[in-house]
Amino acid sequence: MTTTTGQRLDIAKLAPEVYKAMIALDAAARKGLEPTLVELVLTRASQLNHCAWCLDMHTRDARKVGVTEQKLYLLNAWEEARGMYSDRERAALALTEAVTVLTDGFVPDEVYSEAAGEFSEEELAQLISVIFTINAWNRIAVTTRKAPPVRD
Incomplete structure (x- = not known):
């Protein structure tokens, strides 16, 4: 059923155990990584x-x-923005794209190796x-x- 805001349904209310598990997974996944790197990955995906x-x-x-x-504005063109992103960020962004866009095939060995060299x-x-x-959150x-929400 569509609500007045256009949202089809509310996973948090209708599947609360799934939602709580996603929140816990999200928190666990971020541990040990720099918050700026995490947010770049989340934004790019x-x-x-x-x-x-x-x-x-x-x-x-x-931003917080x-x-x-500048990094946020250029994120969609990170590969062309030489010098803007560190090698570590570039490796994370390449891996993000490879994992997110699986319709292009498997995660290439080169992309994985680059990330493995930085992390x-x-x-x-x-x-x-x-x-x-x-990717799970995006799909939800x-x-x-x-x-x-629309902000002024």
Whole structure:
């Protein structure tokens, strides 16, 4: 049933155990990674998945943890923005794209190796967890048509 706001349904209310598990998964996935890196990954995956709700939330959260406006504005073209993103951020963004856009095939060995060169095994496990968690959140929000609030 569509509500007056256009949202189809509210997962938090209708599947509270699933929602609570997602919240716990999200918190666990972020552990050990820099908040700025996490927010860049969350924002980039949300761009790829066309998730307005998550883009609104994560661009605001990114600013709060210190991601610059310039990095946010150029995120959609991060590969061309040489010098803007660290090698570690670039490796995380490449892995984010490969994991998010699986229709292009499997995650390429080159992309995985690049990330493995920038992150410890524990960090890489956490990064992969952040990526699959945001993809799940994006799919929830897009499927239920959760829209961000209009702000002036």
